[in-house]
Amino acid sequence: NTAIVWLRRDLRLYDHAALYHATRQATRVVVVFIFDTDILADLPRTDRRVEFIWVSLVALKSELEAHGSSLIVRHGRAVELIPQLAAEFQADAVFCNRDYEPQAIARDAQVGNQLQQDGRALHSYKDQVIFECDEVLTQAGKPFGVFTPYKNAWLKRLTPFYLQAYPVRTETYASMPAQPMPSLAELGFVRTNLTQLPVKHGSEGAAQTWQDFQTRIDSYQDARNFPAIKGPSYLSVHIRFGTLSIRQLANYAYHHGGAGAETWLSELIWREFYQQVLWHHPQLAAGQTYKADFNDIDWPNPDGHFAAWCEARTGYPLVDAAMRQLNKTGYMHNRLRMVAAAFLVKDLHVDWRLGEAYFAQHLIDFDLAANNGGWQWSASTGCDAQPWFRIFNPITQSEKFDPEGKFIKRYLPELAALPAKYIHAPWLLTSAQQQMYHVRIGVDYPPPIVDHSVARGVTLVLFKSVTGG
Ligand code: FAD
Numbered sequence: 001n002t003a004i005v006w007l008r009r010d011l012r013l014y015d016h017a018a019l020y021h022a023t024r025q026a027t028r029v030v031v032v033f034i035f036d037t038d039i040l041a042d043l044p045r046t047d048r049r050v051e052f053i054w055v056s057l058v059a060l061k062s063e064l065e066a067h068g069s070s071l072i073v074r075h076g077r078a079v080e081l082i083p084q085l086a087a088e089f090q091a092d093a094v095f096c097n098r099d100y101e102p103q104a105i106a107r108d109a110q111v112g113n114q115l116q117q118d119g120r121a122l123h124s125y126k127d128q129v130i131f132e133c134d135e136v137l138t139q140a141g142k143p144f145g146v147f148t149p150y151k152n153a154w155l156k157r158l159t160p161f162y163l164q165a166y167p168v169r170t171e172t173y174a175s176m177p178a179q180p181m182p183s184l185a186e187l188g189f190v191r192t193n194l195t196q197l198p199v200k201h202g203s204e205g206a207a208q209t210w211q212d213f214q215t216r217i218d219s220y221q222d223a224r225n226f227p228a229i230k231g232p233s234y235l236s237v238h239i240r241f242g243t244l245s246i247r248q249l250a251n252y253a254y255h256h257g258g259a260g261a262e263t264w265l266s267e268l269i270w271r272e273f274y275q276q277v278l279w280h281h282p283q284l285a286a287g288q289t290y291k292a293d294f295n296d297i298d299w300p301n302p303d304g305h306f307a308a309w310c311e312a313r314t315g316y317p318l319v320d321a322a323m324r325q326l327n328k329t330g331y332m333h334n335r336l337r338m339v340a341a342a343f344l345v346k347d348l349h350v351d352w353r354l355g356e357a358y359f360a361q362h363l364i365d366f367d368l369a370a371n372n373g374g375w376q377w378s379a380s381t382g383c384d385a386q387p388w389f390r391i392f393n394p395i396t397q398s399e400k401f402d403p404e405g406k407f408i409k410r411y412l413p414e415l416a417a418l419p420a421k422y423i424h425a426p427w428l429l430t431s432a433q434q435q436m437y438h439v440r441i442g443v444d445y446p447p448p449i450v451d452h453s454v455a456r457g458v459t460l461v462l463f464k465s466v467t468g469g
Contacts, residue, residue: 001025001026001027001028001092002026002027002028002029002030002089002090002091002092002174003022003025003026003028003029003030003091003092003093003094003095004022004029004030004031004032004082004085004086004089004091004093004094004095005018005019005022005029005030005031005032005094005095005096006018006032006033006034006078006082006094006095006096007031007032007033007060007096008033008096008097008099008104009097009099009128009240009241009242010097010127010128010241010242011033011053011056011057011060011203011241011242011243012060012203012206012242012243012244012245013031013060013063013064013168013170013203014165014167014168014245015165015166015167015168015245015247015248016097016127016166016168016245017097017125017126017127017166018095018096018097018123018124018125018127019031019095019166019168020166020167020168021095021123021125021166022093022095022123022172023168023169023170023172023173024169025093026091026092026093026172027172028172028174029172029173029174030069030072030085030089030091030174030176031060031064031069031071031072031173032071032072032073032074032082032085033053033057033060033071033072033073033074034073034074034075034076034078034081034082035050035053035073035074035075035076035182035187036076036077036078036107037075037076037077038077038078038079038107040187040188040189043189043361044361045188045189045190046189046190046192047189047192048192048193048194048197048330048364049330049364049366050184050187050189051184051189051191051192051194052194052201052237052241052364053241054184054187054189055194055195055201055202056201056202056203056241056243057071057073057181058181058202059202059203059204060203061073061178061179061181063203064173065178067170067173068173068175068176069173069174069175069176070176070177070178070179071179071181072085072179073179073181073182074182075182075186075187078107078111079107079110079111079114082094082111082114082115083111083114083115083118083120086115086118086120087118089174091120092120092121093115093120093121093122093123094111094115094120094121094122094123095123095124095125096108096122096123096124096125097124097125097126097127097128097242098124098125098126098127098128098132099128100129100132100133100275100276100278100279100369101278101285101368101369102278102282102285102286103285105282108122108124127166127242127246128242128246129246129271129272129275130154130158130162130163130246130247130250130268130272131154131157131162131272131276132275132276132279133276133279134276134280135157136150136153136154136157136272136276137153138153143276143277143280143281144273144276145277145290145383145384146383146384147269147270147273147384150269150273150276151266151269151273154269154272155269158254162247163247163250163251163254164247165245165247165248166247193328194330194364197329197330197331198234198329199234199237199329199330199331199364201237201243202243203243205238205243206235206238206243206244207244209233209234209235209238210233210235210238210244210248210249213233213234213235214252216230216231216233217233217253217256217258217260217261217264218258218260218261219231219260220232220233220260220261220263220264221259221260221262221263222260224263224334224335225335225401226335226401226402226407227322227325227333227335227336227401227402227407228402228404228406228407228410232333232334233264234331235249236331236365236367237331237364237365239271239365240364240365240366240367246268249268250265250268253265253268270370270373271367271369271370273373274369274370274372274373274374275369277290277369277373277383278368278369278372278373284372284376285368285372287353289376289379289381289382290376290381290382290383290385291381291382291383291385293466293467294379294380294381294466296466297381297462297463297465297466298462298465299349299350299351299352299462300349300458300462301349301350301351301354302348302349302350305344305348305349305350305449305450306344306348306350306354306355308348308446308449309323309340309343309344309348309350309355310323310327310358311323312324312327312411313446313449314343314348314446314448314449315426315427315445315446315447315448315449316343316347316394316395316398316448316449317398317405317408317412317415317423317424317426317445318336318339318394318397318398318401318402318407318408318424319339319340319343319394320411320412321336321402321407321408321410321411321412322336322337322339322340322411323340324411324412325411326340326359326362326363327362328411330362330363330364330365331363331364331365332359332363333407335397335401337359337374337378338374338377338378338392339392339394339397339398339401340355341355341359341374341375341378341379342378342379342386342391342392342394343392343394345378345379345459346379346391346392346455346456346459347394347450347452347455347456347459348449348450348455349455349458349459349462352375352376352378352379352381353375355375356371356372356375359371359375380463388459388463388467389460389463391456391459391460393452394452395424395425395452398423398424399424402424403420404420405418405420405423405424408423409423412445414439414444414445415439415445417437417438417439418437418439419437422437425448426439426441426445427441427447427448429441
């Protein structure tokens with residue numbers, strides 16, 4: 001009997017729940033990927049993620065070809081192509097790993113219905129998280145809305161079973177000649193600067209990045225907040241596209257011990273926290289705030305503010321350097337995501353949903369649950385969010401987390417000559433100093449778009465208008 005394994009956000013061939021089950025239940029397993037036009041239609045032609053997926057698939061295809069099989073890659077609507085492929089290969093069932101985003105849930109239901117009408121089955125499995133949906137609930141059986149008790153319950157529920165790998169029986173891969181694969185151009189996309197970026201792609205890149213992080217995990221706790229140094233894992237894109245297995249990562253972090261690994265495991269749990277928040281509250285994907293009162297905030301969206309933020313022209317060096325990092329590389333350091341997001345909302349008074357959408361378009365590691373969670377945390381509208389009256393000061397954040405301005409100078413070479421003490425607020429330079437350090441405020445680098453203390457006051461009024469506080 002034949003089974004199809006439909007890859008989506010699980011682009012690897014080891015420790016893979018759907019492949020594990022398919023290669024045990026069927027004698028012939030066909031692996032497929034669909035470049036789904038329902039998703040691709042809205043993306044810019046220069047989207048780095050499409051290229052990331054494409055190069056990852058090239059690697060998987062040759063891995064399968066080494067086993068005498070191949071990868072079937074098609075371009076079109078998954079809801080139509082999956083049932084068609086199942087018929088073409090006379091498969092009894094399609095196996096896939098679960099995706100918890102509302103649109104993916106709807107797509108899978110549609111595919112499942114069609115397959116059922118055709119006398120076939122869709123089997124879906126938990127793969128991209130250790131605990132899904134309602135596996136971790138409060139004692140009263142309710143979803144958690146606060147991280148720390150969720151984390152404690154998550155850790156309490158953990159047994160070695162959940163960290164075990166799902167081995168794949170490669171001998172059941174369907175033998176077939178090497179299959180053609182559409183080029184990026186045929187998909188309607190162009191090559192980007194992906195291959196020049198530090199982020200390594202495909203399963204090989206994933207393995208290298210993971211190896212490298214294992215040598216640094218012990219210092220993660222101290223190093224992770226400073227964007228100028230190599231502190232975090234840079235694994236987000238691999239976690240997002242499943243080029244690494246979450247069980248492998250969590251298992252290592254759990255058993256390694258020490259403050260670095262413990263803190264890192266907490267971050268993986270944050271990811272699952274937001275995944276279950278989205279699963280329980282799918283309205284978040286439609287722009288709703290987690291705390292309903294905050295839906296009523298009337299964001300002023302002053303003219304020019306959003307564009308200045310996107311284009312790294314706010315005059316606040318740390319924010320601008322962060323936005324240049326995002327625009328150039330598709331990645332932004334976590335500390336900077338918090339600073340840039342808070343700045344857009346609480347200094348520029350722009351609706352957080354615009355920032356969320358901008359990140360969604362530019363981050364290679366974009367993940368709906370994590371991005372929405374991060375934005376609603378920063379905007380104080382989310383669950384377990386930053387309280388609305390706590391407002392990051394972009395200058396002190398800069399002094400604290402990039403004290404020598406090394407990160408700033410990497411992305412804002414126009415400020416390269418500035419000594420550390422002026423780099424965080426260059427508008428304070430006198431004209432003589434501007435001349436001395438080769439930066440003319442208003443010419444080489446913009447003046448600050450807002451005065452932080454004034455902007456802060458406006459934010460407090462905005463929030464008070466809905467909280468009555
Ligand atoms: P590490 O510090 O090495 O973390 C390891 C992994 O843990 C990450 O790869 C990620 O999978 C997970 N993780 C870490 N922090 C968080 C968090 N706060 N929430 C959820 N998961 C987390 N992360 C995304 O993966 N995709 C997004 O679209 C995304 N958008 C964000 C938007 C905002 C406004 C904020 C504040 C955070 C966002 N994050 C997002 C979370 C976090 O910034 C990134 O996961 C992290 O910077 C990725 O780099 P890393 O892999 O080197 O992180």
